[in-house]
Amino acid sequence: MLQDFGRIIETDVVAVGGSGAGITAAVYAARAGARVALVSKGKIGVSGNAIMAGGGFGVDGESGKNLLHLDFADPSFTKERLFDCIVKESFYLADQNMVRQYIDDGPIVMKDYLGWAERAGQDFFCCPPANWIASGLSFTKALVQGLKETAGIQTFEDMMIVEVLTNEKTVCGAVGIDIYTGEAVLFRTKAVVIGTGGYMPFSMNNTVTDMTGDGPAMAYRAGARLTDMEFILSFPTAVVPQEMRGSIYPYVFEYNMRNLKYTIRDKNGDPLPIPEEVVKLSRGGKLSKLVTSYYFGYAADQGLAGPNGGFFYDYSANSREEKEAGLKIFYDRFDRWHRHGYYKGESLATVERMLFADEPIEVGIGAEYCMGGVEIDDQMQTGVDGLYVAGEAGSGVFGACRVGDGLVEMMCQGMRAGRNAAAYAEQSKLHALDEAQSAQCLNKIFGIFEHRGGMNALTLYEEIQKACDEGFGLIRSEERLKKALRRIEELEAEWKNVTLVSQSRAYNLEWLGALQTQNLLTCCKAGILAAIERKESRGCHIRKDYPQVDHDNYLIKYVHHDEAGEMKTEIRRPIADRMPLPTGKRENVIEYFLDPALKYKR
Known part of the structure; x- marks a missing residue:
């Protein structure tokens, strides 16, 4: 062997x-x-x-000041406050021992990392609390x-x-x-x-x-x-111009150009119904990823998306001078790493033209x-x-x-x-x-070349995406999820005879893609099975048939393991060794953050 x-x-x-x-x-x-x-x-x-x-x-400002000795650190953003934020942002589903490890070890590894960055000649933009x-x-x-x-x-x-x-x-x-x-x-x-x-x-x-x-x-x-x-987790992602599809410039603009106001509109020109208090809570920060996913998802479910599946950012409330000031902030930061007027090698000229012409910019949602x-x-x-x-x-x-x-x-x-x-x-x-296991592994890897008459790897990959787009996307329901699960199980059967066009082993990306689709099918099945069982909404799992956040019945984790080739699912409570788990229900994932009893502040 x-x-x-x-x-x-x-x-x-x-x-x-x-x-x-x-x-x-x-x-x-x-x-x-x-x-x-x-x-x-x-x-x-x-x-x-x-x-x-x-x-x-970044890390907490307390460690930024005391361990990393950063002159820009804000020590009022303590380790305890960061812990509180992460647990509440997780909808209390985080394992709190894992959060503590993240907070305790993050500054330690950052001390080494900042040394590597300095010796590699890398220039970062720094800002409080320790970011x-x-x-x-x-x-x-x-x-x-x-x-x-x-x-x-x-x-x-x-x-x-x-x-x-x-x-x-x-x-x-x-x-x-x-x-x-x-x-x-x-x-x-x-x-x-x-x-x-x-x-x-x-x-x-x-x-x-x-x-x-x-x-x-x-x-x-x-x-x-x-x-x-x-x-x-998904967030605003470019769909125009076409050559920048998939770029995260819309979110990077929001995060860095916080002086600019904008309204998000549907295909009819009507604003999405995002309350002002939600805008104030989230815009310009990372919580906006969940907020935009929620409102984009529901509006798309109602057939209100634009021609590219997105919604329209309207910056017309800003003067030309305000737009120029916002872009100056962006370029002052990002010209450290990108050619002026470009983001990740792609020209922003069309985006700038649309911005100054008060032309709404269509933005989609991409998974991150x-x-x-x-x-x-x-x-x-x-x-x-x-x-x-x-x-x-x-x-x-x-x-x-x-x-x-x-x-x-x-x-x-x-x-x-x-x-x-x-x-x-x-x-x-x-x-x-284990020689039998090793032989089985080799048979799987090379046995793909013996398959005949089946679906090719690229088509299989696209069919997985199609099933998940339709049934496992931003806004979910029992019917859609069960349909997606049936399709994933059909594609699992198809994978057993996935067929290659090229019989060469050298640089055969089709072959590697076939092996990767087995992995993707496993992950999709686990995700969809859990989504079906979780008859509530929580964080990035949003169900229109069960919109409430239900702490009483679903503050649990779905855990999957293999048993003789079958995926088995169990449940457990998250580890809560510092903050007690809440009870009760909230109207939806947005109202969860607006609840005064949560006392959430990032």
């Missing part, structure tokens, strides 16, 4: 993912003395979702600097890890495919850290294109559990981040010995809605996962391979 692998690599820890969580895990595992293999499906530092970031990240604004590529250049400064890490780029191998529910290896040659590579390792990001099941996203849930699905097949998979993933504890452990998960591939910090920072999450969890994986590897023996 071993002769079927083109290469065999022995190491202590395999860190999977070439972005924030994977790089950080590799650095801290190597610092702890482990031999580390960092494996990335693309080029390290220029693949993964962190490069798409365009906004801010930074940077481009995604600038963010990852600092991470790569940390990687360069750390000895003991072998890097493997353009290699897709497709399976975690276990023996008696203990990690003993991982299988990868060299994308350029198509050979199978066996990593013999004591520990694996998955930092591959989440899943995006929709056709309209503002992420990288292959967010197919590879890490969560691999961990699930290895014996880990998935939770919170029904919660997917999944709050769900592998169920982990505050040590990043999964319940499978030697398997750790960090960043968006995991779950627990943000519950039903993320307003906090995903960039800090991936780094502080990557640090904790890397350290713990190294400690585990030091005290553990390398378990023998």
Whole structure:
């Protein structure tokens, strides 16, 4: 069986993912003395979702002042206040031990990270309480600097890890495919850290294109559990001009050009019914992601969306001078990383022309981040010995809605996962391979080439997106969700005979896509099953047939595990070891934040 692998690599820890969580895990595992293999499906530092970031990240102002010694920090935004915000923003579904880890470890990893950024020559915009604004590529250049400064890490780029191998529910290896040659590579390792990001099941996203849930699905097949998979965060995303479709410039404008007023209108020119108190609470901050998703979703459900599926931002209430002042703020910040007049390499000339001509700009909603993933504890452990998960591939910090920072999450969890994986590897023996499992893995990988007469991988991927667009989108209902689940189960059957046009193994993206669609199907099924069972609205799960937030019956997590090839679902309460869980019901997810008893203030 071993002769079927083109290469065999022995190491202590395999860190999977070439972005924030994977790089950080590799650095801290190597610092702890482990031999580390960092494996990335693309080029390290220029693949993964962190490069798409365009906004801010930060820690509490108290730590910013006392630990990081930032002269711009506002210590009144304390660790306790940040904890209070995250738990309430999660609709109390966060595991509070995970929130504490995020708050305690975030400033520690940021101290290292800011040093890497300085030595990499990266310039961030700084603002209170202890926040930074940077481009995604600038963010990852600092991470790569940390990687360069750390000895003991072998890097493997353009290699897709497709399976975690276990023996008696203990990690003993991982299988990868060299994308350029198509050979199978066996990593013999004591520990694996998955930092591959989440899943995006929709056709309209503002992420990288292959967010197919590879890490969560691999961990699930290895014996880990998935939770919170029904919660997917979306926010305003460009649909015009056409060449900028998927860009996050609308949200970046809102976040940075807070002096500009705008009205959001439907296709008939009527304003969306967003109360002024909701605008004041959310606009210009990250809570606006949920607010716009809510109102866009309901208006689209009523057939009021524009020709590109979006709604129209009307800036006509601002004078030309006010618009010029807003753009100056934007460019003063973002010219650090982008050519003047451009955002992420794309010209903003058409957007500026529309802005100054008082022409409404159509804006859609694109998916950004999944709050769900592998169920982990505050040590990043999964319940499978030697398997750790960090960043968006995991779950627990943000519950039903993320307003906090995903960039800090991936780094502080990557640090904790890397350290713990190294400690585990030091005290553990390398378990023998389960040869039957390894053979089954190879048969799955290469058996796809033997399929005939089935659906091709691209069509399968598009059908998954179509099913989720129609039944698992912003506004959900029992009927739509059950229809989506039936279609996903049909597509699972189709996957067993997914058929390739090319029979070459070398750089066969169709083949890799076929493997990725299995992962995406697993994640979609878990998310839809939970969405059907959750007969309420909470955070980014919004049901028009059950609009209330129901703390009495649904302040629970749906947890999925594999049992003899079948997905089984259980429930548990979130870990609440500091703030008590509330009772009662709220009218909807917006009224939840307006409730004076919540005492919410970001």
